[in-house]
Amino acid sequence: xxxxxxxxxxxxxxxxxxxxxxxxxxxxxxxxxxxxxxxxxxxxxxxxxxxxxxxxxxxxxxxxxxxxxxxxxxxxxxxxxxxxxxxxxxxxxxxxxxxxxxxxxxxxxxxx
Amino acid sequence: xxxxxxxxxxxxxxxxxxxxxxxxxxxxxxxxxxxxxxxxxxxxxxxxxxxxxxxxxxxxxxxxxxxxxxxxxxxxxxxxxxxxxxxxxxxxxxxxxxxxxxxxxxxxxxxxxxxx
Numbered sequence: 001x002x003x004x005x006x007x008x009x010x011x012x013x014x015x016x017x018x019x020x021x022x023x024x025x026x027x028x029x030x031x032x033x034x035x036x037x038x039x040x041x042x043x044x045x046x047x048x049x050x051x052x053x054x055x056x057x058x059x060x061x062x063x064x065x066x067x068x069x070x071x072x073x074x075x076x077x078x079x080x081x082x083x084x085x086x087x088x089x090x091x092x093x094x095x096x097x098x099x100x101x102x103x104x105x106x107x108x109x110x111x112x
Numbered sequence: 113x114x115x116x117x118x119x120x121x122x123x124x125x126x127x128x129x130x131x132x133x134x135x136x137x138x139x140x141x142x143x144x145x146x147x148x149x150x151x152x153x154x155x156x157x158x159x160x161x162x163x164x165x166x167x168x169x170x171x172x173x174x175x176x177x178x179x180x181x182x183x184x185x186x187x188x189x190x191x192x193x194x195x196x197x198x199x200x201x202x203x204x205x206x207x208x209x210x211x212x213x214x215x216x217x218x219x220x221x222x223x224x225x226x227x228x
Contacts, residue, residue: 036219043118043205043219044156089155097209099146100217102155 003027004092006103013110019077021106023090026071030092034100035064035075038087047075047088080110114140116208118220125196126228133191133223135206141186142208146217147179150203162189196227 006023013019023033031052036044050057050064050073057064063076077084087107091100115138125131135145144163148156160181162168168181178200180192189208193200205222 034216041203041222041224043116043222045219046216049216097144097217099158099161100156100207102157104155 002104003101004090004103006090006106008106009104010107011109013080013108015080015082015110015112017080017110019080019084019108019110020074021088021090021108022072022074023092023103024070024072025092025101027092027101028071029094030101032093032095032098033064033066033073034091035062036089036091036102038089038105044089077108080108082110082112084108085110114138114208114210114216114218116142116206116218116220118204118206118223120223121221122224122226124226124228127197128195130192130194131196131225133193133204133206133225135189135191135208135220137187137208137210137218140208140210142189142210143186144209145183145189146207146209147181147189147191148205148207150205150222152203156205159191193225196225198227201225201227 034049035047038044048059048062061078066073087105089105090103117136119134147159150156159174160168160170162183164183170176183189207217207219209217
């Protein structure tokens with residue numbers, strides 16, 4: 001059973017645009033929500049993570065928005081670049097030390 | 113940032129043979145390591161959780177006698193795929209967490225296993 005639902009499955013954005021990926025979860029015990037970027041044939045790399053005590057976290061061009069009451073969180077990539085083209089996974093766990101429950105992933109293509 | 117390595121990065125083996133994959137935390141001690149499997153264009157699925165010095169905890173549907181996990185030290189965990197079959201062909205990825213309030217799991221680069 002997929003504990004974290006991610007959408008869209010794929011996304012095409014023009015260079016300079018904003019990429020938005022959404023995730024939703026059901027388990028209220030989750031309190032750690034990271035986003036990972038994965039290039040083909042590589043392991044996932046942590047982009048940014050958030051805990052429920054804040055509603056937004058920004059690191060460079062990447063922002064997580066978190067809505068605890070709706071049990072939703074999203075990744076915004078500002079000024080998207082062709083180099084951002086990759087698969088993005090949201091995840092959730094009870095704690096950063098617990099196994100991650102991954103969304104199904106979003107394949108992002110940023111066109112020049 | 114912390115670095116996790118995996119070896120080998122890719123391996124091809126014959127059906128019926130066993131393959132060992134190593135996961136090492138290079139610059140930190142990992143109290144917990146996780147093993148995931150990823151099929152093409154799919155998400156990561158947790159196979160097992162490994163704590164140093166104790167038996168691994170396997171997820172439902174993962175055969176513990178087929179996927180042997182050993183976490184012998186705080187920097188090394190191994191996954192052995194025994195009597196591999198073509199359906200075991202996949203991308204195997206480990207992650208490591210060093211506890212003590214640390215906030216991040218670090219992933220290895222993955223191992224591509226192809227069973228002929």
